[in-house]
Amino acid sequence: MTKTTIGIPRGLFYEEYGYLWKCYLEKLGLNVKESIPTNKEIIRLGNSYATSEMCFSLKITLGHIAYLQNQVDYILLPRIDNFGIDNQTCTNFLLLYDLAKNIFSASFLSYNINELKKETEEKGFMKIGKQLGKKEEECKIAYQEAKEKEKERKRKKIKRNKNLLEKEKKKILLLSHPYNLYDPFLGEMVAKKVKKRGFSVLYSDAFEEEEMLKQSQNLSKNLYWYESRKNMGALMFLKNKIDGIIFLTTFPCGLDSLVNELAMRKESFPYLNLIMDDSDAFAGMDTRIESFLDILELQR
Amino acid sequence: MGDYQVPAQYLLSHISKVKILKAPKITNKTLELGCKYSPDFVCMPFKYTLGTFLECLEMGANVLIQAGGGCRYGYYFELQMQILKDLGYSFTYINLVSKGKENVKKIYQDLKQINPKLSWIKLIYHTFIASKMVKYMDHIDHYIRKYIGFEEEKGSFLALKEKMLSSFAKTKGYISLYLKYKKYQKKFKKIPYRKVQNPLRIGIIGELYTIMEPFANYQLELMLASYGISIKRYTNVHYLLFEKSRVMKKEMKKIKQYVHYPLGADAADNVARTLELCQKKYDGIIHIKSSFCTPEIGVMPIIDRIAKEYGVPILYFSFDSETSEVGMQTRIEAFYDLMERKRKS
Numbered sequence: 001m002t003k004t005t006i007g008i009p010r011g012l013f014y015e016e017y018g019y020l021w022k023c024y025l026e027k028l029g030l031n032v033k034e035s036i037p038t039n040k041e042i043i044r045l046g047n048s049y050a051t052s053e054m055c056f057s058l059k060i061t062l063g064h065i066a067y068l069q070n071q072v073d074y075i076l077l078p079r080i081d082n083f084g085i086d087n088q089t090c091t092n093f094l095l096l097y098d099l100a101k102n103i104f105s106a107s108f109l110s111y112n113i114n115e116l117k118k119e120t121e122e123k124g125f126m127k128i129g130k131q132l133g134k135k136e137e138e139c140k141i142a143y144q145e146a147k148e149k150e151k152e153r154k155r156k157k158i159k160r161n162k163n164l165l166e167k168e169k170k171k172i173l174l175l176s177h178p179y180n181l182y183d184p185f186l187g188e189m190v191a192k193k194v195k196k197r198g199f200s201v202l203y204s205d206a207f208e209e210e211e212m213l214k215q216s217q218n219l220s221k222n223l224y225w226y227e228s229r230k231n232m233g234a235l236m237f238l239k240n241k242i243d244g245i246i247f248l249t250t251f252p253c254g255l256d257s258l259v260n261e262l263a264m265r266k267e268s269f270p271y272l273n274l275i276m277d278d279s280d281a282f283a284g285m286d287t288r289i290e291s292f293l294d295i296l297e298l299q300r
Numbered sequence: 301m302g303d304y305q306v307p308a309q310y311l312l313s314h315i316s317k318v319k320i321l322k323a324p325k326i327t328n329k330t331l332e333l334g335c336k337y338s339p340d341f342v343c344m345p346f347k348y349t350l351g352t353f354l355e356c357l358e359m360g361a362n363v364l365i366q367a368g369g370g371c372r373y374g375y376y377f378e379l380q381m382q383i384l385k386d387l388g389y390s391f392t393y394i395n396l397v398s399k400g401k402e403n404v405k406k407i408y409q410d411l412k413q414i415n416p417k418l419s420w421i422k423l424i425y426h427t428f429i430a431s432k433m434v435k436y437m438d439h440i441d442h443y444i445r446k447y448i449g450f451e452e453e454k455g456s457f458l459a460l461k462e463k464m465l466s467s468f469a470k471t472k473g474y475i476s477l478y479l480k481y482k483k484y485q486k487k488f489k490k491i492p493y494r495k496v497q498n499p500l501r502i503g504i505i506g507e508l509y510t511i512m513e514p515f516a517n518y519q520l521e522l523m524l525a526s527y528g529i530s531i532k533r534y535t536n537v538h539y540l541l542f543e544k545s546r547v548m549k550k551e552m553k554k555i556k557q558y559v560h561y562p563l564g565a566d567a568a569d570n571v572a573r574t575l576e577l578c579q580k581k582y583d584g585i586i587h588i589k590s591s592f593c594t595p596e597i598g599v600m601p602i603i604d605r606i607a608k609e610y611g612v613p614i615l616y617f618s619f620d621s622e623t624s625e626v627g628m629q630t631r632i633e634a635f636y637d638l639m640e641r642k643r644k645s
Contacts, residue, residue, distance in 0.1 A: 053597045053618065079561055091371055091564030095598040098559045102602045112561060222378050222395075252341035254372045254594040261339040262379045265386055275341075 004132065005031040006109065007072035010038065011061025012096060013080075015178040015205070019153055021076055023146035024125060028134050033072050035064040038185050042067055043278055049103055056250035056277050057179055057186075058092050062100070069106040078124065081114040087213070087226035090255055157206040165241060169200045170296065173238050176248035177227050178205040186276055187248060193286065194246070197293050202242065204234040212237065219263060228259040235263060244270040244296045246289075251277040270296060303437065303461075304512070304537050306469050311430035312365075315423055316415035321361045323352050326515040330355060335621050337383050344590030344620060345373065345509040348516060350380050357389050363414055367396045371565040371595055429474050431541065436481040438536040440464065443488055445533060449499070449525035452492040460487060496528065500584070500639050503577035504533045505570045505603075507589035507596045510619055511535045517588055517617070518625050524586075527636050532582070534573050535566065544569070558602055567595040574603045578610035583639045585612055591620040613638055 006025055008018055018034070025032050036042070038060055046063025054062075068075055079097040082088040097110050109131060111124025122143060129139030164171065172194050174187060181187035181203050191201045212233025216223060219232045235245065247264075249256040264271060272292040274285065305323060313320050324330070326348055334351025353364055364384075366377040377395045384391070394410040412418055440461070448457045464484040471477045502524060510516045511533065524531055539547075548562070551572035558575075562568050570587070577585050585607060589596040600616065607614040615635045617628065 049601075051597060051600050053592065055594070058598070081561075091567070091595040092598055094561065095563040095567060095595065098561060098563060099598055099601060101560075102558060102605050220378055222375070224374065252592045254343075254592070257339050257342040257592075258346075258372055258375050258379045261342075262382055265379075265382050 003029070003031045004074070005033055005072045007068035007075040007106075008032060008034045009061060009064035009068055009075060009077070010035050010183075011064045012057060012093065012179045013078060014064075015182055017078070020146050020150040023149045024142050025076075027142035027145055028129060028132065028138065030132065033068065035067045038063070038183050040280075043185065047278065053252070055092065055253050057177070057183075057253070058096070059278065060183065060185070061096065061179075062103075065100055065104060065106070069104050073107070074109045075100075075104075075106050076109045076128070078110055079112045081112065081119075082116055083113070083226055084115050086224055087115075087229065088224050089226055090253075154206075157203075158208060161202050161206045164200045164202055165238075167200065169198070171202055171242040172199045172293075172296075173202045173204060173234065173242050173245045174248060175204040175231055175235060175245055177231070177253075180248055180250055181205055186250065189282070190246060190248060190274065190285075190289065193289050194293065197290075199243075199293065199296075202238065204231050207234050207237065219266060220259075223259065225255050225259070228255045232259060232263060235267070239267060239269050243299070244272070244292065246292070247271060247273045249273070249275045251275050270299075303465055304434065306465050307430040307433040307437070310433060310469065310471060311426055314426040315411060315418055321356055321359055324355050324359075326352065326513065331621055337387065339379075341592050343372070343592045343594075344516060345513075346376055346380070347621065348509075348513065349376065350383065353380065353384060354387075357384065357391065362391045364391055364393045365396065366393065371593075373565075429471065429477060431538075432474065433468055433471065433477060434536075434541070435538045436477070437465075437468070438538045440481075440484065440488060441536065443485075445521065445525075445531045447491075447493045447530075448522075449528045449530060450493040450496055452494060456491050457488070460484070460491065499528060499530045500636070500643070501530045501532065501582045502584045502586055502639075503573065503582050504531060504586050504588065505535075505573045505577075506587045506617075507593045508535045508540065508566055510588050510590050510593075512537070516590065516619060518619070518628055520586070520588065520617070520628075523629065523632060527632070529636070532577070534569070548572075558606060563599055564595040565593075567599040570596070570599060571602055571606070574606045574614075578606060578612045582612060583643065584635060585614045586617065586635075587614060588617040588619065591618050613642065 008014065008021055010018070022032050022034070042063035043060060044063070045066040046059040046061070049062045049066055050059040065075060065077070077097050077100055080089050080093045097108065101108060109128050111127050112119050113121055113124060125143045126136060126139050129136070129142070174181060174191055174194070176187055187203075194201050209230065212230045215233035215236040216229040218236045223229050223232065247256070247260050249260065260273070264273070272288065274288070309320050309322065330351035331347060332351070333354045334347035334349070337354070338347045338350055349366065356364070366380065377393065381393055392413065394407065396407055408418075408420070408423065411423070444457050444461065451457055464480075467480055467484075468477070471480065504511060504521070512535065514521070521531055521533070548569060552559075552562070552568065555568070555572050555575055559568055559571050574585060587600070587603060604614065613635065615631065
């Protein structure tokens with residue numbers, strides 16, 4: 001009998017959970033297939049399934065799912081509702097699973113995180129394991145092991161940021177959601193350009209979570225989006241320690257449209273507001289990044 | 301928002317001694333003001349309400365009230381307050397919904413600030429009356445929508461509705477409100493209309509603000525009525541406040557085949573409505589929303605799939621500050637022709 005293959009699409013959930021899923025599923029003895037890093041073909045695929053007004057990150061995610069759909073037995077796609085009342089998520093996180101189920105012919109593995117209703121991540125993982133025909137004890141061990149590995153990875157990420165902070169070099173905070181930060185068409189591209197000019201780039205997702213959630217209260221007590229709170233926490237934590245901030249938004253992100261605007265109005269710091277969509281023209285963006293960095297270099 | 305000003309005004313004037321400024325009807329000027337100070341790709345209700353706040357502040361208001369909902373609507377007020385403060389206005393504000401959930405205690409405390417004598421009993425009593433008023437208005441609206449396309453004398457329905465609203469505004473207590481409702485219900489039933497055998501029937505679904513504010517959808521309902529189409533619309537304030545949670549529990553089971561989880565704001569509701577409209581063999585569905593309404597955008601492919609399975613034509617409108625009425629008319633005309641032809645074949 002051939003092993004069951006499970007597809008992990010890049011996109012919305014990949015940066016935060018992809019590694020955890022991979023460790024967990026491999027420990028359970030299953031094949032894992034990740035989709036390839038975003039390229040033009042993925043974007044084209046995504047656009048063919050998406051409606052025109054969807055946010056660019058969601059379009060990319062649909063592209064990754066479409067890429068996987070005929071190559072694997074299951075595609076793993078969770079639904080994340082909230083981590084408590086103060087940590088809710090974007091509505092795209094709520095509906096991606098149902099949306100994908102309707103437009104793709106593949107079968108999906110899914111779990112739901114809704115901590116208000118006591119549906120936790122651990123329960124979700126047990127559910128997946130059961131669906132794949134594994135014993136609960138086996139799943140528990142695999143989950144714990146995967147979680148350990150994931151923590152180790154996170155620690156490394158945070159350490160890298162800390163090291164950069166201590167160095168003398170000029171620093172830029174790249175502020176965006178985790179799913180944008182490491183995408184070759186979004187965050188990576190911007191980061192490359194900034195690094196080329198001799199600045200170091202701090203990623204907004206690599207800080208201690210608890211600390212960030214606490215820090216975000218300094219900007220806004222009522223903010224209730226998990227992703228945005230982490231971002232704003234990073235901003236408040238770093239605003240005096242860095243030279244400039246690049247806000248990276250995929251058009252038309254609902255959370256960023258409100259929260260980033262609030263941050264720009266309330267706090268004062270040098271910033272560049274980049275809004276990305278699926279056009280291929282990068283020259284205009286290059287000019288803006290360059291002139292922003294020029295200004296920062298002049299400020300000594 | 302639309303005609304719901306009347307109950308809102310009633311409620312506020314009875315639970316506080318403040319003078320209520322009647323918010324001006326939304327016009328192009330409101331929209332222009334709102335757009336000028338809003339972030340670019342925030343959804344339209346943000347721009348409309350910000351514009352209205354600005355107009356009210358110019359008229360001398362100093363207490364602003366904002367509601368909220370299960371999408372980014374819940375976070376409107378914080379940014380709006382910041383924008384208004386940056387513009388140099390000073391005011392107190394009351395936010396009715398925090399973190400996507402209503403917090404009655406907090407609202408009470410906020411209201412106490414503007415009226416220290418407010419008691420719980422008074423608040424509950426007047427809230428009850430206001431909610432009944434909403435219910436009656438929605439009932440009447442439902443009736444109007446069904447027949448307005450076939451009225452004998454043009455404008456007779458709307459004229460009577462205006463009268464009803466101004467009489468509702470003067471309500472003293474629950475009994476007087478109930479009598480008024482009954483009286484106008486009879487009057488509405490007396491308005492003559494042409495009886496058409498099997499008129500074209502359309503269901504309107506979509507994002508709540510755009511559905512309920514007539515300016516935001518360029519008077520879509522009236523436009524449809526002028527073609528002699530009978531209209532079914534689901535969302536109204538009474539539904540949102542009192543029925544939604546109960547109804548959706550049932551509806552979620554019906555749409556299990558398509559959707560397993562709630563999808564944020566009214567998205568899952570709209571899937572259920574699409575299914576119902578399709579099963580009841582409506583001639584067409586119109587889905588309206590403001591640009592960038594995330595939950596509705598995400599749910600569109602699902603709605604599309606259901607409509608295709610049942611062979612019901614569906615028309616999507618996405619409104620923003622630049623939508624032209626003429627373009628809309630052309631699309632509705634074409635949609636009307638399509639439905640007509642489909643019926644004949």
